[in-house]
Amino acid sequence: MSDAEQPGLYVESTVIMTTVRVVTPFILTFGLFIMFHGADSPGGGFQGGVIAGSVVMMLAFAYGIEATRDWLDSRLVVAIASLGVLTFAGIGLGSILLGGTFLEYHRYPIEKASKYGIELVELGIGGIVASVIIGLFFVIAAGFGHAIDGGDES
Amino acid sequence: MIEHAPVLVIALPIVGGALPLLFGLFADRLGWPIAAVTLLGQTVLAVALATTVVDGGAVSYVPGGFVAPYGIELVVDGLSAVVLVLIAAVSLGVLAYARRAGPHADSFYAQYLLLVAGLSGMTATGDVFNLYVFLEITGLAAYGLVASGRSASAAVAALKYLIVGTIGASLYLLGAGYLLAATGTLNMADLAGTLAEAGYDSTLVLTAFGLMIGGLAVKVALYPLHTWQPDAYADAHDTVSTLVAALVSTVAAYALARLLFSVFTVGFFDAVPIAQTALLTVAAVSIVAGSLLAVAQSDVQRMLAYSSVSQFGLVIAGFAVGTQAAIVGALVHLVGHAVMKGGLFAATGIVERRTGARRLAEYAGLGERAPVTAAGIAVLLFAMVGVPPAVGFVGKWYIVVGAVEAGTWSLVVVLLASTLLTLAYFARLFERMYFTAPPSASTTDATPVPDGGNGREAVSTGMVAVVVAAALLAVVLGGTAPLVEQIVEQTVSTFPHP
Numbered sequence: 001m002s003d004a005e006q007p008g009l010y011v012e013s014t015v016i017m018t019t020v021r022v023v024t025p026f027i028l029t030f031g032l033f034i035m036f037h038g039a040d041s042p043g044g045g046f047q048g049g050v051i052a053g054s055v056v057m058m059l060a061f062a063y064g065i066e067a068t069r070d071w072l073d074s075r076l077v078v079a080i081a082s083l084g085v086l087t088f089a090g091i092g093l094g095s096i097l098l099g100g101t102f103l104e105y106h107r108y109p110i111e112k113a114s115k116y117g118i119e120l121v122e123l124g125i126g127g128i129v130a131s132v133i134i135g136l137f138f139v140i141a142a143g144f145g146h147a148i149d150g151g152d153e154s
Numbered sequence: 155m156i157e158h159a160p161v162l163v164i165a166l167p168i169v170g171g172a173l174p175l176l177f178g179l180f181a182d183r184l185g186w187p188i189a190a191v192t193l194l195g196q197t198v199l200a201v202a203l204a205t206t207v208v209d210g211g212a213v214s215y216v217p218g219g220f221v222a223p224y225g226i227e228l229v230v231d232g233l234s235a236v237v238l239v240l241i242a243a244v245s246l247g248v249l250a251y252a253r254r255a256g257p258h259a260d261s262f263y264a265q266y267l268l269l270v271a272g273l274s275g276m277t278a279t280g281d282v283f284n285l286y287v288f289l290e291i292t293g294l295a296a297y298g299l300v301a302s303g304r305s306a307s308a309a310v311a312a313l314k315y316l317i318v319g320t321i322g323a324s325l326y327l328l329g330a331g332y333l334l335a336a337t338g339t340l341n342m343a344d345l346a347g348t349l350a351e352a353g354y355d356s357t358l359v360l361t362a363f364g365l366m367i368g369g370l371a372v373k374v375a376l377y378p379l380h381t382w383q384p385d386a387y388a389d390a391h392d393t394v395s396t397l398v399a400a401l402v403s404t405v406a407a408y409a410l411a412r413l414l415f416s417v418f419t420v421g422f423f424d425a426v427p428i429a430q431t432a433l434l435t436v437a438a439v440s441i442v443a444g445s446l447l448a449v450a451q452s453d454v455q456r457m458l459a460y461s462s463v464s465q466f467g468l469v470i471a472g473f474a475v476g477t478q479a480a481i482v483g484a485l486v487h488l489v490g491h492a493v494m495k496g497g498l499f500a501a502t503g504i505v506e507r508r509t510g511a512r513r514l515a516e517y518a519g520l521g522e523r524a525p526v527t528a529a530g531i532a533v534l535l536f537a538m539v540g541v542p543p544a545v546g547f548v549g550k551w552y553i554v555v556g557a558v559e560a561g562t563w564s565l566v567v568v569l570l571a572s573t574l575l576t577l578a579y580f581a582r583l584f585e586r587m588y589f590t591a592p593p594s595a596s597t598t599d600a601t602p603v604p605d606g607g608n609g610r611e612a613v614s615t616g617m618v619a620v621v622v623a624a625a626l627l628a629v630v631l632g633g634t635a636p637l638v639e640q641i642v643e644q645t646v647s648t649f650p651h652p
Binding site: 075078079081082083085086089092093096100101102103104105106 | 158161165168169171172173175176178179215216217218219
C-alpha cells in the first residue's frame with residue numbers, strides 16, 4: 001500500500017488494463033450520446049466533452065501517464081480544440097452568408113436545420129472541452145517544475 | 155455587411171483566437187501576423203460601426219432570429235461604440251509593442267484575441283446574463299495572460315486575480331439572478347421598464363443593485379476591492395500589463411455605467427438616493443485611498459497600479475453623479491486613462507529592458523539615459539495630473555463641472571484634492587527622472603535586477619513608438635470632448651428617464 005501511494009509510481013494491473021480496454025469504447029460512445037442530446041434534452045457539449053475527455057484519463061491510469069502522453073499526439077488535441085471553435089463560429093457566420101443573422105440555423109437549406117445545427121455546435125463545444133480537459137490533465141500531471149520551465153516559450 | 159458588425163466584432167477575434175494554435179502546428183511564429191490581421195479587421199469594423207452609430211443612432215442586433223427580450227440582443231449605441239473603438243485601437247497598438255517584447259508563444263496570441271473578444275462582447279451586449287458570460291471570458295483570458303509572465307510571482311498574482319475576480323463575477327451573477335427573480339427578464343432595455351414596475355425600492359431590486367455593482371467594482375478594482383490589481387499589473391509580462399491596465403478595468407467600468415444608465419436608470423437613483431450616496435462614497439474613498447497608496451510605493455509599476463485605483467474612483471464618481479457633463483467627463487477620462495496608463499506601463503517596460511530600473515530610485519537621471527522614453531513618460535504624467543490641454547484635464551474638468559451642477563460639494567473637494575494627490579506621486583517620478591543625477595556607471599552595473607538577466611534587452615522602435623503615440627494621443631484626445639459631448643447627448647436622450 002505504501003508503495004502505491006507514492007506519487008508518480010505506476011503499477012501495471014491486468015484487471016485495470018482489461019477493464020479500461022473493454023469500457024473505453026462504451027464511454028466514448030456515451031460521451032457522444034450526451035453531446036448529441038444538447039439540442040432537445042438535457043446534455044450537451046460541456047458534459048459530453050468531459051466524459052469523452054475522461055477516456056484519455058482512464059487510459060493514463062491504466063497504462064501510465066507518460067506512456068499515454070507519448071501515445072497521444074498533442075497536435076491532435078490542439079487541432080480538435082481549434083477546429084471546435086472554428087466549427088461553432090463557422091456555423092454562426094455561415095448563416096450570415098446565407099442572408100440571415102448570426103447562428104440563424106433555419107437559413108441552412110436542410111431539413112431540421114435548427115436541430116442538426118445545434119448538434120454540430122455541441123459537437124464542436126464537446127471537442128473543445130475534451131481537448132482542454134485532456135490538456136489540463138497532462139499539464140497538472142507534469143507537475144510544477146515543468147510549468148515554470150515551460151511557462152514562456154520565447 | 156455593416157448591419158452584422160455588432161456580432162462580427164465579437165466573432166472575428168474568437169475566430170482569430172482559434173487560428174494561432176491551429177497554424178502553430180504547421181509553422182512557427184504565426185501568432186503575431188494572425189493577431190495583427192485580425193485586429194486590423196477589428197479596428198476597421200469598430201470604426202465603421204462607430205461612424206454608423208454616430209450618424210444614425212443606436213444599432214441593435216438579434217442573433218439567431220430569437221426576438222428580444224427572449225433572445226439575446228446586442229446593442230451598440232454611442233457609449234459602446236466609443237469603447238469598442240478604444241478596445242480595437244489599443245489592442246492593435248499594444249500588438250506593435252508585443253512584436254519585440256513578446257511573449258512569442260502561439261497560446262499568448264490566442265489568449266490575447268480571446269481577451270479582445272470578451273471585452274468587445276461586454277461592450278456590445280444588451281443582456282445582463284450575456285454580460286456575465288463575456289465578463290468570465292474576459293476574466294479567464296486575463297488570468298491566463300497575467301500568468302504567462304516569466305517569474306513565479308506572476309503565477310501567484312494570477313492565482314490571486316483568479317480567486318478575487320471569480321468572486322466578483324459570481325456576485326454579479328447572483329445579482330443578475332435576483333433581477334431575473336424580480337422582473338422575469340434579462341434584457342437590459344426590457345429591464346429598464348420592468349424594474350420600475352417591480353418597484354425600485356423593493357428588497358430584491360436593492361439586493362440585485364448591491365450585488366451587481368459590488369461584483370463589477372471588484373473588476374474595476376475600486377478601493378477596498380482592488381487587492382488583486384497591483385500584483386497583477388506589476389508582476390505580469392510588460393505587454394500584458396499594458397494591455398490589461400489599459401482595457402480590462404476600463405471595460406468593467408463601462409459595464410458598470412451601462413447598468414446604471416440602461417438598466418437601473420436615473421429613476422432608481424431618484425427613488426433610492428442612498429444608493430447614489432453609497433456609490434459616490436465608495437468612489438471618493440477610492441480616489442483618496444488609491445492616491446495615498448500610490449504615494450507610498452517605491453516600485454514604479456505598483457505606483458501606476460494604485461494610481462489606477464484612484465483614477466477609476468474618478469470615473470465611477472462621474473458616472474454616479476449622473477449629470478450630462480459628469481457623464482461626458484467620466485467617458486473622456488475612461489478613454490484618456492486607458493491611453494495614458496497603457497502608455498505608462500509600456501514605457502516602464504522599455505525602461506526596465508533598457509536600464510533594468512524598476513524602482514523609483516533607479517529612475518534617477520532617466521532624462522539623459524533614455525530621453526525619448528523619459529519625455530513620453532513626462533508628457534503622460536502631466537496629462538494624467540490634468541495639465542491643460544491634455545485629455546486628463548478635460549475629463550476631470552467635465553466631472554467637476556458636473557459635480558458642481560449636481561451640488562455635491564463634498565465630491566468637488568475630493569475631486570480637486572485628487573489632482574493634488576496625483577501630482578504628489580507623479581511629481582516624485584518626474585523629479586527623479588530630470589532633477590536627480592544618474593547613478594555612476596559602476597553602481598548601475600552592481601544593482602541586482604530581480605527576475606534574472608542583466609535587464610538589458612532589445613527595445614524595438616515599435617515599442618518606443620507605442621509610448622510616443624500614447625503621449626501624442628493623451629494631448630490630442632482632449633480635443634475630442636465636443637464629439638464625446640455630442641455622442642453622450644444622443645445616447646443620454648435614449649436613456650429612459652422617469
